[in-house]
Amino acid sequence: MVKPVAIVRSMLDLLERKNLRGFLKLAEKAEPADLGDVLGSLDEETRLEVVEALPPNVSGPALVEMADEHQAEETLELLAERSPEAARNIVEELADDEAADLVGGLDPADQERLLASVEDREEIEELLRYDPETAGGLMTAAVVTVRASETAGDAIDSLRRQAEEIEDFAQVYVVDDGDHLLGVLPIKALVTSPAGRPVQDLMEDTEIRVSPETDQEEVARLMGRYNVPAVPVVDGAGKLLGQVTFDDVIDVVESEQTEDLLQFGGTSADEELSAPWSGAVRSRLPWLAINLCTAFLAGWVASLFKEEISRVLALIFWMPIIAGMGGNGGTQALAVTVRRVALGLIPEGHARRVILKEVIAGLVNGLIIGLIAICVAILLGHGAKLGIVVLLAMMGNLFVAGFAGGFIPILLGRLGVDPAVASSIFVTTFTDVCGFLLLFGLTRMIIGA
Template sequence: MLILQGMQSFELNRSDLLRLKTALDSGDQELKKVLEDYHASEVAILFEKLLPEEREKIINILPVDIASEILAEMGDEHHPEDLLISLNPEKRSEIIEELDYDDATDIISQLEEHEQQELLSDIDQEDATEIRNLLSYPEDTAGGLMNTDLIKVGIHQSKKDALDEIIRQSEEMEEFYTIYAVDDNGTLQGILSIKDVIKARTDVLVQELIKTEFVYVESGLDQEEVARLISQYNLISVPVVDRKMKLLGRVTVDDIIDVLQEENTEDMLKISGVSEDEELSGNWRDAVKSRLPWLVLNLGTAFLAASIIRHFDSTLKQLTVMSAYMTIIAGMGGNSATQALAVTVRRISLTDLTDRQAYKTVFKEFLVGLINGASNGLIVLGVALLYDGNPMLGLVLFLAMTGNLMVAGLTGASIPLLLKRFGIDPAVASSIIITTFTDCIGFLLPLWLATRLLL
């Protein structure tokens, strides 16, 4: 029996992988014995380093309930759909029917249309209908995220009838948190907990127990908004309805954890100039295809910065020391802008900023840039006095550092807000624009000031 209490999070390591590989070569009985020591989520992690035929062998010897859980735990980048479609029809049908509808839909949606139809034609008609219904929703919406497995009772039912209905519906469900009360048309009227039902008098009706003030989401709502609502109101699950309040399904907190990880990864890749289409485990061809366009665009902005240096060629010939200092100033500006950009994009992703909040955000980052710029400018001024013995050079560097970090804070906050206002994803385009600003200003300010004050 596997006991998880007190265990730390599982990480892929060589010893576990070697043990599993050895068991794969030792026969089914030894393999089953080894697999008993691992949770389904841990096996899913180990699958990352196994060959497709090795994954298939493991799935085929495991009970359907564990095999289905492993597929549900596999990351999209490791293609559980390919593993599913490779199994014999009987095994894969059993797995699909064992999976929660939302997990089954997530996996099947990655297959080609003809493969989807092939799988769905082999399973129970009721299950196939539920999955086809979920496939009709965009995957990044509440509808695409929801599970249609839920407990619902009629508002006109008595406590006894409601309890009987709850017991009947829960037989095929692993867990449920909330009971939904609907009218005769399936319209959501309220929610209640099993505790409320148990404590109530025998003759009480469901409509007397329900809470009519509750949080719900429409099926077309973006998954980030769903995650924000669940987080804001500390919910375990939230009902999904259509525009007429007909109950469609529910989104649970475990799905939201996956959404938050996905969205955070997506934003991080975008800010870094990497396409969200690039899989973390993809090959070098996918990586090149994803990143090369951004690097070419960066190269164009680099030429713009280089043209500024060319313009002040005579200044650099007379003041060669500026070639070292201006790279420091430009680099500091880039770092400061990245900090402001990350904070602002995160703030945008968490909430829709009002105009007042947007102005306050820009002013705050401008002020932070001013203070940080002046502080670092004083350090550079001290270095110039110590090594070069030139107070005016120190003043030029102080002004340039202060000015560039002010620009960095201002652009790092204002550009993503402006892009958001014009309907452009700020995480995608902000980095390129801000890098251009900080590089150009980082070279222009020290060279222009040196030309005016030192020559």
């Protein structure tokens, strides 16, 4: 078995040696994800030439699998300008949901030009009506259905006919004459039942169904919670519109995790890995500016205690330690709580318990770290009194870190704000300001003049 990395390197090596024939031969045997990595590694002109040379049933899935969606969309747009027929063939070879994902990033005018000559364009245009981050934007209209009035034998014959049109299917849905969803037909029950048994006796109720407007994260959460391979999408009247399959949800989970990670680090979720440095500056500068304002607040608090700092110069040593430990403790609590909020793991009425857990963990960690800090303070000759100040400041700041890291994301989630976006800024501000207030305030109280 050839490893994916080796295949990608082999294809890139063939392109570098201008061996297009060898590349095309290997590319047709490669998985779309591997070929997508190859396309993403090429410059714009070379990528366009390769896509033109590949058969549409190979290049289309590879474009869909590219890590950078903007690169894939730009390639299709350029190909549509250079060779409209080639672009049309690619779209026609794709499943309706994949075609909608690829075409959806184009401008409306470019979409209209590209879809003008596409066969079965109505299915793609129907999917394009929905927000791409909803169940309607994820679903495919290609579903396998049988009528409740049919027998098991009739249903099997129907599946054979539909299998010629639909490449893969995870669920068989039972509908009435008006295409209203009635239930799901288990394959095992179908093939092991007598041919004359009614489908209505074999089907199972499907309580798990979503509307086209359901957020994609909610769809992913439902599929993960109930371990189903697909979720049916129905309209307000219960009519079956399509289904969201597990492979689409895997992409959603990866995309959402990447988005949360970038936002958690104070970077825009829109920043692509292939974006130039100017794009990185535009996406990161606003968050850095906000962080600068909060840093000014922490600096202003420290300036209120100039006399204490001038009398006890050792405070300069302990300032970044107290602030840094508080920031790290807050980040730990924040990461756990944001994860809980994102997965819906905080039942109604359990928010206090979650916050209390983080507060207690912060106090205990602060006590242990503070005791170590006392020993260091004494060894450095800073004195026992300053060691006690550091102990109390450490405990207090990690208490604040635990409270802020638990409370703020829960509050933002209740307010409908993504906790991954803004939580870290607020938590860092809390721990910096409170850390300095505790360190200098306790110095004034315990050490005094």
